[in-house]
């Protein structure tokens with residue numbers, strides 16, 4: 001689709017402006033050329049007309065925290081239970097289903113390598129435009145160390161294309177970051193505190209020293225990239241902020257003092273609420289270990305509190321789903337959960353405009369404005385009144401345009 005005009009749409013451009021009924025958008029050469037209301041002006045030559053019948057047009061959604069390589073909900077066991085090739089094939093399904101859910105861009109926070117990004121960009125598989133962290137960096141016994149406390153040895157391959165990146169000390173962290181950068185990642189992911197899936201740590205811990213975190217930030221920034229940190233605890237969040245980490249992932253155990261540290265450092269918070277709700281609901285039937293579910297419930301208990309503090313302090317808040325295995329098709333739930341605290345427009349902006357800033361793509365993505373890439377979705381109904389509509393994406397998302405190309409049209 002070289003040139004097109006979308007007509008009769010209610011446009012929510014996600015800049016923060018009010019919805020514009022009876023709007024139109026002209027697409028030329030994969031970019032948004034013009035936006036207006038009422039009767040359109042002169043159209044580009046040969047423009048295809050797509051009548052949106054009063055439905056709501058939004059920028060393509062962005063998920064800032066996914067794990068496309070997680071086709072099995074148990075990250076720890078996944079590498080033991082599956083051949084690496086099987087995991088690759090399963091992850092292609094997860095990637096396609098993410099685009100089906102209206103996410104035209106996704107930031108993978110660990111486990112897939114740059115080859116997946118390239119495969120989508122080359123059109124080999126349908127999927128969101130990907131940004132990847134490759135293998136995360138973790139300390140011995142950290143959230144990325146999948147060895148059981150009873151196990152010895154150096155760990156085992158895990159995930160679709162990644163192995164556990166255990167590194168201890170500044171020199172090893174530096175080397176780990178450089179190795180990931182050499183392999184073409186978009187950012188570095190560090191585990192800066194305990195997590196639910198890991199067998200030998202608790203949520204309320206910090207991991208890596210200040211010097212190790214600073215080494216990761218130095219190496220990432222030297223290459224024009226940044227560091228994202230998995231972190232729940234006050235102590236871990238504060239260390240990350242001192243080290244210059246750009247995005248704090250999860251942040252559930254945050255109190256006002258660590259929220260202030262985020263504010264002062266200028267970091268982004270990426271809350272990931274959907275995964276706690278879904279694991280809490282489905283974890284037992286999916287066979288997840290009791291220790292995993294216990295920690296997920298602790299994180300779920302504190303998720304709304306942490307987001308409430310963050311909104312009150314005016315932090316820069318993005319949005320991630322962090323869903324695993326067979327729960328990956330609930331990505332739309334994140335919007336509804338965040339809307340309860342941030343309001344529907346706040347949740348939409350987090351999932352579009354702010355996430356575009358997080359991934360350093362604010363010039364191209366995140367809003368419906370002149371000159372941006374034509375990543376657009378059309379939804380039945382008004383998301384400002386019903387944020388639940390994204391969950392029934394097969395019916396409610398009627399048009400998906402990515403890079404100016406129509407991927408789905410059932411208007």
Ligand SMILES: [Zn+2]
Pocket residue numbers: 065066067109322
């Ligand atoms: Zn994650």
